[in-house]
Amino acid sequence: MTECVSTEDSPQVTDTKRNKLTLAIVLLSNFCAVSCTSLLGPFFAIEATKKGASETVIGLIYSSSEFVVFITSPVFGHLLSKYRPRTFYMVGVCVFGCCDIIFGCLDHLPSGIPFIVACFIVRSLEALGTAAVMTSSFAIVGLCFPERIATFYAVLKSISGAAYMIGPAIGGGFYELGGYGLPFWVLGSCTFACGCASCVMLPHQDAVPSTQRRSSVAVSYALRSPSVWFGALSIYAAYFGFASVGPFFANHLTQFRVSQVNISLIFMTGPAAYSLSAPLWGYLLDKKVSAIPTLWVALCCLSANYLFFGPAPFLGFVPTLLWLTILMFAFNGFTSAPVIVSAMKCIYQGARDMGQRDDGATLGFLAGIIQSSNYIGTFSGPIVSGIVVDHFGFPWAMVGCSVLVTITWLSLTPYFGVTLWSKGKLKNANTEDYIEIN
Secondary structure, three states, X not given: OOOOOOOOOOOOOOOOHHHHHHHHHHHHHHHHHHHHHHOOOXXXXXXXXXXXXXXXXXXHHHHHHHXXXXXXXXXXXXXXXXXXXXXXXXXXXXXXXXXXXXXXOHHHOOOOHHHHHHHHHHHHHHHHHXXXXXXXXXXHHHHXXXXXXXXXXXXXXXXXXXXXXXXXXXXXXXXXXXXXXXXXXXXXXXXXXXXXXXXXXXXXXXXXXXXXXXXXXXXXXXXXXXXXXXXXXHHHHHHHHHHHHHHHHHHHHHHHOOOHHHHHHXXXXXXXXXXXXXXXXXXXXXXXXXXXXXXXXXXXXXXXXXXXXXXXXXXXXXXXXXXXXHHHHXXXXXXXXXXXXXXXHHHHXXXXXXXXXXXXXXXXXXXXXXXXXXXXXXXXXXXXXXXXXXXXXXXXXXXXXXXXXXXXXXXXXXXXXXXXXHHHHHHHHHHHHHHHHO
């Protein structure tokens, strides 16, 4: 079995059975970790209310983890530019699993301040594990498959989407079987076991020699690329919109007199469309399709989707129908996939265009950017949209999401035009050289 192959210029892992096993461990750990994050939905608000937590406090408990991940992801990205991601990954998975097990015991605390403070502390510590796992996962996958980054990152995001979709169902099922603690104990134990398995299965990598370490200033030259900024903004806009739907979509569906079971099934359509389409877009972006045009078209479609999702009050010709709402929710997941995957591809391609190597320093730094863009979107989306929903209603919140995506699309348009012009000019130059030679 082939071990890791490291070169002086680019310590990358070759595509072997060992790497595929590494990918399987990373995917399983991410699935368990994200499932632990999303399993709270069906029951935590009920239990927290019994413990004296208000709706506002419950919302803050939910969003606190996203904020911590947003703050700490760049820190872990910086550390990954100096050290190998393996250690951060293993420790992060184990911390996450332990915190989830502890979170299942919090219902035994006294009601009021003790319970609320403990929830914030454990969720914040769990978020540190999340930041370490997610950031190092991107770096590990990038090191294993540097030539197929879009494909395998899409698979990673697809697994996360599937976990977000399945997590609430798993949590609700175990809650019915054994009460509040059982969902956390089961999935937390599985996550901790994945951390222990990764100690054995992940390839061993030597620490980066001090003579080969690149400073954060050298790696941050990637930020000079417009592709990196546009990619980060696109990821933020996509996750802002997707996170804005979740907390308020159920109340929006009540106007159709849909049962709770059917609402749960409807909630699966968006993440399912995202999870199924993301690997396809990753494959296309690695093989045939250019990232910038794909991102430009996907943003345009996503912006239009939010207008029909509400639907927008000024679109009087669009009826408010259940089948149309379900279709638009599924289409939202389908169009979010090419936005996120092509944006990731733009970020990494932009870094390469600035002369950055495909090593741990670059991958760790860019993984921090991607995760920060992701989690600031999931943190700010529900807060901003909640204010809009309270004052103007769900349709206007979707209009706000459309406006944000449209701003991102418009900011990308000039760069898209310059990119097309540059490629056309290069193609004409190559044609003229070919004619002259012959």
